[in-house]
Amino acid sequence: MPGKLELLAYAVTLELKRATPLPVENWQKTVKNFFDQAGRKFQKKEGALIGHLKGFLSFNGEGYVYFSNVGTKQGTDSRGETAGDGLEGKLDLNVLVYGWQKDEADIEIGKLSEQLAHELEATCVIKELKNNNPK
């Protein structure tokens, strides 16, 4: 892995809204798949390294799910309170990756978000997309 690896850090919030409620367990399964795909995508690039892909999915009610992916074969760890249904979910993401430029990561995050919304049959608003590289 040549050269000095630069950390690219994003904070993103996706607001996902469905027409009908969906069991939180199904939200969890679909968002876990989103993280698995993101893990493979961000790991695949030559010279890149995943620091951490993590997220917190919350609803107006009690349910929530925490997601964590570091690009290993174990895939995404997800856990939380998954009883009940969710109509509108807020997914906060932290994307901490090395060896990616902001513009190319923007594109991947956008594509993955679109796909997630499609799979959830939900509308998706990217409420925040911050490049928040630590000094």
Add this chain to the structure above:
Amino acid sequence: MQLYLFCGFFGSGKTTTVTEMAKYLVETKNEKIMMIVNDIGDVGIDAQLMRRLQTDVYELFGGCICGQLGNLVNLLLGIGEKYIVDTVIIEASGIAEPARFIDTIEKFVPDGTDVKVITLADADRWEELYQVMDGLITSQVNSADLVVINKADAVDENVLAKVAADIEDIKPGVKTITISAFNPGEVHQVAEVIRDAR
């Protein structure tokens, strides 16, 4: 009072470990816990999880905790008056190097506070990370009173032995414990071992 500073590269299991440890200390030792989380980004993921687990959490944003020392000192100065606690647990971000701020912590905690640095090592990614992040990982291990080799469930014994040997090379004699943080009982062992570390 105890102050435990948890560090370790991204994804090494800090959040899983500290949330379980806080729960254990509250439920079995009846301790009052103050949790301070240093996250990157303005959207704190770890703190959201901890709050759902009924823990009081204070957030420090901005990458390395060393860039947030003013806010950290203000929290530490409130201990004993504004915040009545038995144990402070700080979860540093993955890029934090304790050597850059541990002196400040020790200076501003109440007299007699037992300060311990616990470094999490990700056994599953150790070989890859130690090649490309050697400076950061070496620094984190060098500052540790206790190194927790995590994700033992994901690797075989040879890998665990290699991780332990590398850690011994970096800091000879440092105390280590090998766990899977997904097993609460093993995190509870960490809580007990910490008090004897150093």
